[in-house]
Amino acid sequence: MNTHHQEPVHRHTIAILVDNESGVLARVVGLFSGRGYNIESLTVAEVDAREQLSRITIVTSGTKMIIEQIKAQLRRLVPVHKVSDLTTDGPSVSRELALVKVAGTGEKRVESLRIADIFRARAVDSTNESFVFEIVGATEKLDAFINLMEPLGLVDVSRTGVAAIARGPNPI
């Protein structure tokens, strides 16, 4: 029945400008769960206090038809001002931040610090048996760093999800 199966699936980063009102995040997230769309990461915060606007950045994946449908469905929500597909609407920058906790002693502890240095991660907390590293970068860089920390005593990870913005002078 479903003809989308053979179509290639791509990852898209979508920025949504919404009224910062009660329930708006539930509307957006409910749309994704209700219609069976993917959310790989989600970031949200107020970006304009005067106009009371929040920006939601969602990383999702789907076929071309599904991605178009996601954008159309988002635009249908009454408190949504703008929807921009940063993956297709020109070049963009995206960053994610992670706090990565590594516990251990001895050689592993030293090795984790060496790798953190290579990745330009900063230690923001330290005890005799642990570090918390702060790392900023593209999702793939964070994934690689976390993978390398795994055998060195990785115990906890907190990630912000992707924040993304178009390159050049124009707003969303």
Place this chain on the structure above:
Amino acid sequence: MAQEVLSGAEIVLKALVDQGVEVVFGYPGGAVLPLYDELFKQNKLRHILVRHEQAALHAAEGYARSTGKVGCVLVTSGPGATNAVTGLLDAQYDSVPLVCLCGQVPTHLIGNDAFQEADITGITRPCTKHNYLVKEIGNLSKVMHEAFYVARTGRPGPVVVDLPKDVLTAKGEYTGPAKVKHKSYKPQVKGDIKAIEEAAKLMAAAKKPIFYIGGGVVNSGVGASQLLTQLVHTTGFPCTQTLMGLGAFPGSDPLSLGMLGMHGTYEANMSMHDCDLMIAVGVRFDDRVTGRVNAFSPNSKKIHIDIEPSSINKNVMVDLPIVGDVAHVLEDLVKVWKSKQYRADEKALKGWWSQIEQWRSIDCLRYAQDNKVIKPQYAIQRLYELTKGMDTYVTTEVGQHQMWAAQFFKFEKPMHWMTSGGLGTMGYGLPSAMGVQLAHPDSLVIDISGDSSVQMNIQELGTLSQYGLPVKVFILNNGYMGMVRQWQELMHGGRYSQSYFELQPDFVKLAEAYGAVGMRVDTVGELDGVIQEMIKIRKPVIVDCRVAPGENCFPMIPAGAAHNEMLLGPADEAEQPDSEDGMVLV
């Protein structure tokens, strides 16, 4: 000018009056008592007391769909509001403009699991066009006016306004509806003129064109139907209608191919399959229409006119999308067609029509009526013939009777046919007819019903009698949930699991118990007489029309099949193997 200081309840009612509301369908309860108290003190708004909140929603839908106005509902918190949910989703699917006011516990109790509390904005988020929880009296007027604006503009839909009791009793200022200008919600009304010019060009070049029209034409207003009819006549193209689009083009017009889709006509579906240009207007390529999507009209270019961008390329990729209000786009399309002096390809069209006439000659709606047991198709045909020329409004429930009504009752005008299309809500027809009759007190309003569906909101007979609404409930009684039985016969080896009621009420006595008139008809010979008598009675009437119990609704595109794989009748049905693929589809 100093603003008037009013209570929240007064503000709500003033906003309703200013929005042109005349009738409110509702049911009181603790959280909305301040509103009912205000209703008691005024005489501008008429309140219709239903027997169940779901019926209030369907009644408001019937009212809205037969008038083009926004339907208005008032229910209490908790169970009152949750009973409204089915009706809200029904209106969402079928794009019916409604404003549903729900009571809510006082703001300080929200989230406290208070008596009759429900998170109704949470519950109704996916089944409304938008919803509001008013937490401050200062926002109340603005939200009320905005709710009506959102409900009726763009693709219409239901809007919920959740009203905590303390907001209804608080004092605040009222502001009029003058200028609702929404910050983010701005539906596109005018179509892109370049795309419209391209559409006209494609139409002039088409050899095997077809208009595929739907509920969006009805929703766009009477003008849209007139423009469409004009365009179809000018071009001479065939025109098929969806279930929701019946009446948007005259059903008896020779250019009409009738309904398409799962129980559509052979000629409509074959033409859709073989066409080279499809002009889709106010439709959403619903699965009941398309059949198997990868076999849907494989060789056509597709133009799609719709006000809802998310309807475009959702199920079927189209070649030329035009986002805009149907009436506006058609007006421009007619203008372009004339100013560029386009002509349809007469010669090609002649060949196309002769092919269509061949399909038509199969007479796919034929059935055999003997002189004893009434065939359901015959009952509807007689109902149609005997009410022709009257300003007749028809509502239906959901199932076989609904499809037979769609096939055999021809609608010449829009807004005369009210049925639950998208959601398929059994129990829709009786309360919907109630709303239609209120809006059109002197017209003939018939709920074509089935014996199972009608029992889902039968309590509304009380409302009909109380308000003297002479709705005619015409039950095609076959003793079964007919459509469930049909699918069990065709796809589940005739195992009639739970689709038969061993006990049915005596519908005649039931009517009488509610102060309505009950009639029963068993034979072909009595049928016309009973229908004629039913029409004459100025009271609500139930006709218990006993029909052939095992009759199936044909033609039929089985779930998962293509337009050119229709079952035409019992002979085809015998060849249909039980298919595991078919069983999992709905």
